[in-house]
Amino acid sequence: MQQERQRKNNYPMNTFMTMSLPSDIHYARIASKTAMMVAEFFSGQSGIAEKREEFCHAFELAVAEAFANSVFNAAPQEKERQVMISFSSEKSELMVSVSDANPEFDPEMQVPDILSYPEHGYGLVLIRQLMDSVRYSRQDGMNQLSMIKNAG
């Protein structure tokens, strides 16, 4: 049944860990450090030593950015909502999904012009550059940002 659900979502991966955190920016570091540790564990299990640090930092930073986006996109009266984070894998690919019940957002943000001193707008740019694949979906009132990177 679980595999069937995963196929419907086009992500034939095995989910091995889920967590739910309050939609509060002070929990972002818990989310990102957890992602880094999961990536460390996964890359160790995969027997991949080369570029391991880069692989782990990619997950640490991508989850920090996705979590912060989720917190800042929540309406002020909805701060008690939760941010869901799940980790899945298939062979040498690790996927993390960050989900929330916030309003829909545009995941296709362009690189801001750094020479005009923008103080915001780098988060999704970083995520797209750090990960091999980034997918956004909106289903049943939930946003889901899925980020995949190959440890190989």
Add this chain to the structure above:
Amino acid sequence: MTVNEKKCKGITIVSLNGSLDAASAPGVLNSSSALTDTQSIVIDLSGVDFLDSSGLGCLVGIARKKREQGGDVRLACLNEKLRKVFDITRASRLFDIYDDAEYAAGTAAKK
């Protein structure tokens, strides 16, 4: 995030330590007047173990305000993780980046 200051060759070096991220960035500007006044400074990032886009936005905001007021900001001692963030966002085009904070202070003092 902790913030320390010292003077070198007449230039204030502001050392940041910890994670410069969405949770800590809003408080950084209030932790040191050198970050918001008109003088040129060096920000030593050797103690920053994690930088996200909000932390980067904080540094960009400091640079913009300094330069609007005739001052400047130089950065020093970025580790590989921080350099990655600067490379992806092209923020390295906005800052003079040095490997040594005191050397950076020397270049600021000569200007």
